[in-house]
Amino acid sequence: MAVKIRLARRGRKKQAMYDVVVADARSPRDGKFIEKIGRYNPNTDPAFIELDEEKAFDWVMKGAQPTDTVRAMLSYRGLMLKKHLQIGVNKGAITQEEADKKFDAWLAEKDSKIQAKREKIAKDTDSKAKARLEAEAKVKEARAEALKKKAEDAVAAEAPAAEAEGEEAVAEATEETPAAAATEAPKAEATEAPAEEAKKEESASEEEKKED
Template identity: 55%
Template sequence: MSVKIRLKRIGKKHRPIYHIVVADSRSPRDGKFIEKLGTYNPHTDPPTTVLKMQNAVLWLMKGAQPTNTVKSIFSKNGVLLKKHLLEGIKKGVLSDEESNQRFHIWYKKKYRI
């Protein structure tokens, strides 16, 4: 079974809001899904995203393939960076503390904290 992380369209006509879901690649766009990871609203300025980061990273580590749009959303929210750092820990290149430190440095730089 091939698993994809993709957007599920909800909302009114001409005012879509999307759920970020994990689904079997054979299921239709707005059909059955395995787990909801968050929401994406493109109508706010800037677009708002609410994510369960730990679950998203877990699914990526299991091998779920994100669509191009979801990959872009994950990149902007640091999910792909977190996955990359966890793979470094798994391979023994990074320690857990160093990984957390690198992620917090990126987060502070991105959100200017």
């Protein structure tokens, strides 16, 4: 029976997660499996990989063939290197101690690289968040400046209008004053003229009396 180590899909739409399973090569992708040996979530950065390394290594040594994706995962965790070293030990090319020493050195270097990548991702995330906050602050300042300028322009536009209204009021007042004077002057003359004529008539009547 041909045995494969492959992924079995689960999870929501567009949020796929996978189980790492050992299954008969003739079984459908999400069908029956022999054993579940891990989980894989590609939606995180770096991707989340959880493996029972002892079981995975045991199946690899028994001849189970991983798919391309699972092989990359096993290589990422160092299990393919461990298999290579163990084959060398079985053939007598190196001792078990030398193989373990090489694998531990590789694992330490790999862990340091993974940690450096995680720190870089965290740093990039912080810098992006800071840049986004700064951009938002600049946008707010620009909006506040635009509103302030708009208010100043409105005040500047209202001032000439108010001055024009004041000038129109003064002009109307000055136009009304001569008209009122012109209407009052004839009245005064009209009242004064009959009084003078009455005085003249009285003086004429007195002179006639004297002559008589």
